[in-house]
Amino acid sequence: MVNVVVVYHSGYGHTKNQAEAVFEGVSSDADVRASCIAINHEGNISDSDWQALDNANAIIFGSPTYMGMASWQFKKFADDTSKRWFSLAWKDKIAAGFTNSASMNGDKHSTLHYMITLAMQHGMLWTGTAMMPSNQKASVRDDINYLGSFAGLMAQSPADAGTDESPTKGDIDTAKLFGQRISEVTKQWCS
Amino acid sequence: MVNVVVVYHSGYGHTKNQAEAVFEGVSSDADVRASCIAINHEGNISDSDWQALDNANAIIFGSPTYMGMASWQFKKFADDTSKRWFSLAWKDKIAAGFTNSASMNGDKHSTLHYMITLAMQHGMLWTGTAMMPSNQKASVRDDINYLGSFAGLMAQSPADAGTDESPTKGDIDTAKLFGQRISEVTKQWCS
Amino acid sequence: MVNVVVVYHSGYGHTKNQAEAVFEGVSSDADVRASCIAINHEGNISDSDWQALDNANAIIFGSPTYMGMASWQFKKFADDTSKRWFSLAWKDKIAAGFTNSASMNGDKHSTLHYMITLAMQHGMLWTGTAMMPSNQKASVRDDINYLGSFAGLMAQSPADAGTDESPTKGDIDTAKLFGQRISEVTKQWCS
Amino acid sequence: MVNVVVVYHSGYGHTKNQAEAVFEGVSSDADVRASCIAINHEGNISDSDWQALDNANAIIFGSPTYMGMASWQFKKFADDTSKRWFSLAWKDKIAAGFTNSASMNGDKHSTLHYMITLAMQHGMLWTGTAMMPSNQKASVRDDINYLGSFAGLMAQSPADAGTDESPTKGDIDTAKLFGQRISEVTKQWCS
Numbered sequence: 001m002v003n004v005v006v007v008y009h010s011g012y013g014h015t016k017n018q019a020e021a022v023f024e025g026v027s028s029d030a031d032v033r034a035s036c037i038a039i040n041h042e043g044n045i046s047d048s049d050w051q052a053l054d055n056a057n058a059i060i061f062g063s064p065t066y067m068g069m070a071s072w073q074f075k076k077f078a079d080d081t082s083k084r085w086f087s088l089a090w091k092d093k094i095a096a097g098f099t100n101s102a103s104m105n106g107d108k109h110s111t112l113h114y115m116i117t118l119a120m121q122h123g124m125l126w127t128g129t130a131m132m133p134s135n136q137k138a139s140v141r142d143d144i145n146y147l148g149s150f151a152g153l154m155a156q157s158p159a160d161a162g163t164d165e166s167p168t169k170g171d172i173d174t175a176k177l178f179g180q181r182i183s184e185v186t187k188q189w190c191s
Numbered sequence: 192m193v194n195v196v197v198v199y200h201s202g203y204g205h206t207k208n209q210a211e212a213v214f215e216g217v218s219s220d221a222d223v224r225a226s227c228i229a230i231n232h233e234g235n236i237s238d239s240d241w242q243a244l245d246n247a248n249a250i251i252f253g254s255p256t257y258m259g260m261a262s263w264q265f266k267k268f269a270d271d272t273s274k275r276w277f278s279l280a281w282k283d284k285i286a287a288g289f290t291n292s293a294s295m296n297g298d299k300h301s302t303l304h305y306m307i308t309l310a311m312q313h314g315m316l317w318t319g320t321a322m323m324p325s326n327q328k329a330s331v332r333d334d335i336n337y338l339g340s341f342a343g344l345m346a347q348s349p350a351d352a353g354t355d356e357s358p359t360k361g362d363i364d365t366a367k368l369f370g371q372r373i374s375e376v377t378k379q380w381c382s
Numbered sequence: 383m384v385n386v387v388v389v390y391h392s393g394y395g396h397t398k399n400q401a402e403a404v405f406e407g408v409s410s411d412a413d414v415r416a417s418c419i420a421i422n423h424e425g426n427i428s429d430s431d432w433q434a435l436d437n438a439n440a441i442i443f444g445s446p447t448y449m450g451m452a453s454w455q456f457k458k459f460a461d462d463t464s465k466r467w468f469s470l471a472w473k474d475k476i477a478a479g480f481t482n483s484a485s486m487n488g489d490k491h492s493t494l495h496y497m498i499t500l501a502m503q504h505g506m507l508w509t510g511t512a513m514m515p516s517n518q519k520a521s522v523r524d525d526i527n528y529l530g531s532f533a534g535l536m537a538q539s540p541a542d543a544g545t546d547e548s549p550t551k552g553d554i555d556t557a558k559l560f561g562q563r564i565s566e567v568t569k570q571w572c573s
Numbered sequence: 574m575v576n577v578v579v580v581y582h583s584g585y586g587h588t589k590n591q592a593e594a595v596f597e598g599v600s601s602d603a604d605v606r607a608s609c610i611a612i613n614h615e616g617n618i619s620d621s622d623w624q625a626l627d628n629a630n631a632i633i634f635g636s637p638t639y640m641g642m643a644s645w646q647f648k649k650f651a652d653d654t655s656k657r658w659f660s661l662a663w664k665d666k667i668a669a670g671f672t673n674s675a676s677m678n679g680d681k682h683s684t685l686h687y688m689i690t691l692a693m694q695h696g697m698l699w700t701g702t703a704m705m706p707s708n709q710k711a712s713v714r715d716d717i718n719y720l721g722s723f724a725g726l727m728a729q730s731p732a733d734a735g736t737d738e739s740p741t742k743g744d745i746d747t748a749k750l751f752g753q754r755i756s757e758v759t760k761q762w763c764s
Contacts, residue, residue, distance in 0.1 A: 043454060067460045067467065068341070068499035069451070072425060076454035085449065091703050092761075103324040103339025109300035110499050113686060116699070117450035117492050120723040123703030125758065126689070130664050130696030133294040137349045148294025150259070150693040158328045185698065188665075189762060234645060258658065259690035260642070263616060263649035269640045276640065282512050283567075301690050307498060307508070308641035308683050311532040314512030316567065317498070321473050321505030341502040376474075376507065380571060450723070485706040485721025491682035515676040519731045530676025532641070540710045 001033050002190045004183060005052055008062030008098075009039040009073040013163035015064045015100045018155045021172045022060060022098060025179020032183045043076025054084070058094035058186040060179075061118070065101035065111040078118050091123035094186045098153035098175065100167060112152035127185045128152055129178055142170030144177060153178040192224050193381045195374060196243055199253025199289075200230040200264040204354035206255045206291045209346045212363045213251060213289060216370020223374045234267025245275070249285035249377040250315070251370075252306045256290045259298035261305055269309050282314035285377045289344035289366065291358060303343035318376045319343055320369055333361030335368060344369040383415050384572045386565060387434055390444030390480075391421040391455040395545035397446045397482045400537045403554045404442060404480060407561020414565045425458025436466070440476035440568040441506070442561075443497045447481045450489035452496055460500050473505035476568045480535035480557065482549060494534035509567045510534055511560055524552030526559060535560040574606050575763045577756060578625055581635025581671075582612040582646040586736035588637045588673045591728045594745045595633060595671060598752020605756045616649025627657070631667035631759040633752075634691070638674035638684040651691050664696035667759045671726035671748065673740060685725035700758045701725055702751055715743030717750060726751040 004026045010016035019036060027034040037049045053059060063074035070078070084090050097115035099108050119126050128151045134143035147154040153175055157166035167175075195217045201207035210227060218225040228240045244250060254265035261269070275281050288306035290299050310317050319342050325334035338345040344366055348357035358366075386408045392398035401418060409416040419431045435441060445456035452460070466472050479497035481490050501508050510533050516525035529536040535557055539548035549557075577599045583589035592609060600607040610622045626632060636647035643651070657663050670688035672681050692699050701724045707716035720727040726748055730739035740748075 067464055068503050069457060069460070069496050072454050072458035072461050075451060075457040078449045078451070079454050082449055088703065088705065092758075101339075102326040104295050104326070104337065105300060105345060106324060106326070106339040107300065107341065107499050107503070109296060109298065110496065113689075114451050114492065114496070116686075116689060117489050117724065120699075120701035121450050121489070123701065123723075126693075126699040128693035128696065130661065132661065133297060135293040135295070135297070135347075135350050137351050139349065146295065148292075148297040150298065150696075151690065152693075154296060156326075158330065159326050160328050185665075191764070258651045258655055259694050260648060260651070260687050263645050263652050266642060266648040267645035269642070270645050273640055279512065279514065283570075298690050298694070301687065304495060304498075305642050305683065305687070307495075308533065308680050311508075311510035311534075312641050312680070314510065314532075317502075317508040319502035319505065321470065323470065341505075342499065343502075379474075382573070483721075484708040486677050486708070486719065487682060487727060488706060488708070488721040489682065489723065491678060491680065515679060517675040517677070517679070517729075517732050519733050521731065528677065530674075530679040532680065536678060538708075540712065541708050542710050 001031060002057040002186045003033050003055055004058040004060065004186055005035050005037060005056040006060045006062060007037040007039065007053060009071050011064050011071060014157040014166055015062060017163060018098055018100050018167055018175050019062045021175035022179040025176035026183050028180060029183035031187055039073050039077045041073060043073035045077065054089065056093060057190050058182055060182055061097040061115045063099055063111060065099045065106055065108045068107035068110050070111045070114055085121055088123050093124045094127060094189055095119035095124035096127050096152060096182050100155040100157055102157060102159040104156055108154045115152060127182065130181055141168060144170065144174050146170050192222060193248040193377045194224050194246055195249040195251065195377055196226050196228060196247040197251045197253060198228040198230065198244060200262050202255050202262060205348040205357055206253060208354060209289055209291050209358055209366050210253045212366035213370040216367035217374050219371060220374035222378055230264050230268045232264060234264035236268065245280065247284060248381050249373055251373055252288040254290055254302060256292035256297055256299045256302040259301050261302045276312055279314050284315045285318060285373065285380055286310035286315035287318050287343060287373050291346040291348055293348060293350040295347055299345045306343060318373065321372055333359060335361065335365050337361050383413060384439040384568045385415050385437055386440040386442065386568055387417050387419060387438040388442045388444060389419040389421065389435060391453050393446050393453060396539040396548055397444060399545060400480055400482050400549055400557050401444045403557035404561040407558035408565050410562060411565035413569055421455050421459045423455060425455035427459065436471065438475060439572050440564055442564055443479040445481055445493060447483035447488055447490045447493040450492050452493045467503055470505050475506045476509060476564065476571055477501035477506035478509050478534060478564050482537040482539055484539060484541040486538055490536045498533060509564065512563055524550060526552065526556050528552050574604060575630040575759045576606050576628055577631040577633065577759055578608050578610060578629040579633045579635060580610040580612065580626060582644050584637050584644060587730040587739055588635055590736060591671055591673050591740055591748050592635045594748035595752040598749035599756050601753060602756035604760055612646050612650045614646060616646035618650065627662065629666060630763050631755055633755055634670040634688045636672055636684060638672045638679055638681045641680035641683050643684045643687055658694055661696050666697045667700060667755065667762055668692035668697035669700050669725060669755050673728040673730055675730060675732040677729055681727045688725060700755065703754055714741060717743065717747050719743050
C-alpha cells in the first residue's frame with residue numbers, strides 16, 4: 001500500500017469539488033491509501049494533518065487561483081512547510097498540483113508553476129497530467145483536458161456559478177483521471 | 192506621430208491573422224505610424240526591419256506557442272537582439288506580446304512570460320491587455336477576452352482549423368482592441 | 383508632482399532595509415512625492431494606506447522570497463487588491479517590484495514574475511531594472527546589479543546575516559538606483 | 574541497466590563543460606548506461622540520436638540561457654520533439670535540466686521552467702537538484718549549490734571567462750552530484 005495525500009485550500013467550494021474528484025480518482029486504486037486535507041480559512045492544518053503529509057508517498061497540492069497565484073491561505077501552508085525543507089524531510093516524495101479559477105486561462109499556469117517551484121525546493125518529483133488536450137474543431141467543453149493543461153490539473157468555474165454546478169462534468173472527469181494517474185506514478189515509484 | 196512595430200513569426204498563418212488584427216488595431220489611431228514585420232521560416236528579418244525596430248517607440252512581439260514556448264524562429268530573432276542589449280539600445284521602448292495555439296491554455300502563459308523576460312532584459316516597459324475577462328455562465332466564445340489573459344494577448348485556433356476560419360471572431364476583435372491599447376499607451380508615454 | 387508608493391512585507395527586517403533603499407532612491411527626485419507602506423505580520427495595511435495606493439501614480443511591490451514565492455502576508459495583500467481589480471481601478475499605474483532572499487538565486491525570479499502577473503491583472507505598466515549585469519571575471523559582490531536581475535530588483539542576505547549587515551552595500555546601492563529609475567519612468571509617464 | 578541521455582546545446586563551450594560534468598556524474602553509477610548528445614549549431618541532432626532519446630529511461634536537457642531563455646538551437650530541438658508528443662512517446666521518462674549563463678541570476682530560472690514545461694507536455698516526471706543551498710555568511714563560491722537552485726542545475730561563467738576556466742570548480746562539482754542524483758532517481762523509477 002502507498003499513501004497519497006491531497007492537501008488543498010478552497011475559498012468558496014469549487015476547488016473543494018475539484019479536490020474531491022481528484023481524491024476519488026486516487027482512491028479508485030485498491031493499492032492506494034488516500035486521504036484529503038483541507039487548509040482552513042486561516043491557512044492552517046492540524047498536527048495530525050502534518051503527520052499525514054510527513055508519512056505520504058505522494059502529495060497533491062490544490063488551490064484556487066486568486067489574483068494570478070495560489071490563495072494566501074495556500075501560501076501560508078507553503079511557508080509553514082519550511083520546517084520540513086530545512087531537513088529535506090519531503091525529499092523523494094511524488095508531487096502534483098491542481099487549481100481552479102473563473103476564466104479559461106486566468107493565470108492558472110502561474111499557480112501550477114508555483115506549486116512546482118515549491119515541490120522542487122523540497123526535492124520532490126513532479127508529475128503533470130500526461131494527457132493530450134482536446135483541441136479540435138469538434139471538441140466540446142466536457143471533453144477530457146479541454147482546458148489543455150500539462151503541468152498540472154486545471155478546472156474552470158464561471159464567476160457566477162454555484163458549487164452545485166461547477167466545475168463542469170468534463171473538468172471533474174479530468175480530475176478523476178488525474179487522481180488515477182498520480183496513484184499509478186506513486187505505485188511505480190514505490191515498488 | 193509615434194512608431195509602433197509588430198514583429199511576429201507565424202508557422203501556418205493563424206498567428207499571422209492575429210498579427211494583422213493587432214496591426215489593424217494599432218493603425219486605427221491616426222496619430223500612430225504602424226508597421227508589421229514577419230520573421231521568416233529561418234528566424235531572420237532584413238536590415239531595414241532591424242532599423243524599423245530601432246526607430247520604434249513600441250514593439251509588439253508575436254509568436255505561436257509550440258511545445259510550450261515561442262517558436263524557435265521567434266527565439267532566433269530574440270537571440271539576435273543581443274546586439275541591441277549590449278548597449279541597452281531598446282531601453283524605454285514600450286513592449287507587449289501575443290500568442291496563438293491550438294488549446295485553450297496550452298502553455299500560452301509561458302510564451303507571454305518569456306516575452307516579458309526578453310523585454311525586461313532590454314529595459315523596456317511592458318503593457319498587457321488591461322481587459323477584464325469574460326467568465327460568466329452566459330459568456331460565449333466570441334466575447335472579448337474570453338480566454339482570460341492579462342500579461343498579453345492570447346488566441347486559440349483548433350488544431351484542425353484552417354487559416355480562413357481561425358482565430359475566431361472574438362479573438363480577432365480582442366486583438367484589435369489590444370492593438371488600440373498599445374497605441375494609446377505609446378502615445379501617453381511619448382507625449 | 384507625481385506619487386510613488388512602496389508597499390512591502392518584511393519578515394525579519396532585511397527586506398525592510400531593501401525597501402528603505404528603494405524609497406531613498408525614489409525620494410531623491412525632487413519632483414516625486416514618495417511614501418512607504420509596510421504590510422503587517424497579519425498581511426494587512428490600513429485604510430489610509432489603501433487610499434495612498436489608490437492615489438499613487440506608481441506602486442512598487444516588495445516581499446521576501448519564502449519557499450519560492452512572495453510571503454503569505456504579501457499574498458494576502460495581493461488577494462485584498464481584488465476589490466480594485468473588479469473596476470480596474472489601478473489601470474495605467476506604473477508598477478515595479480523587488481525581493482530579497484538568502485541564496486544567490488533561491489527562486490527570486492519566481493517572486494518577481496508573480497508580481498508582474500499581479501500588475502498585469504490590474505492593467506498596470508511594468509518596469510524592471512533596465513540595468514546591465516556585472517558579470518565579468520573582475521566583478522565583485524558590491525557591484526551594481528551583481529545578482530544580474532532584469533524583471534525587478536533582487537537582494538541577497540545570507541541566512542545567518544543580521545539586519546545591521548545585510549543586504550550588502552552593492553545590493554543597497556542597486557536598490558537606490560532602482561528607486562531613481564522608477565521615479566524617472568513615472569515622471570515621463572505622467573508628463 | 575537503465576539508460577540516461579544528456580542532450581544539450583552549447584554555444585561557446587561553457588555549457589559543454591557543464592554537460593560533461595553532469596554526464597560524468599551520471600556515469601559514475603555502474604548500473605547506468607549514459608550517453609551524451611550535442612545539438613549542433615543548426616539546432617539538429619542525428620537519427621541515431623533521436624533513437625537514443627526514444628530508448629532512454631531519463632533525459633537531461635541542457636542549454637545556455639541567452640536573452641532570458643534556452644538558446645534557439647535548443648528550442649528548435651524542442652520543437653522537433655513534437656513528433657514524439659503527438660503519441661506521448663516519451664511519457665513516463667524521467668526528466669531534468671541544466672543551464673549556464675554569465676550572470677548570477679540572469680534569468681536562468683526562466684530556462685529551467687521552460688524545460689519543465691516541455692517535459693510536462695511530454696508526460697515526463699521532473700526531478701530537480703534536491704540540494705540545500707549554500708547561503709551562509711561563511712559560504713564561498715566553490716560550495717555545492719552556491720547559486721541556490723532547486724528546479725534544475727545552474728552554473729555561472731563570467732562573460733569574459735574562457736572555457737578552460739569556467740564554470741568554476743564548485744559549479745562543476747555540483748553538476749557531478751546532480752548527475753548522480755538523476756541516476757539514482759532513474760534507477761528507483763525503473764526498478
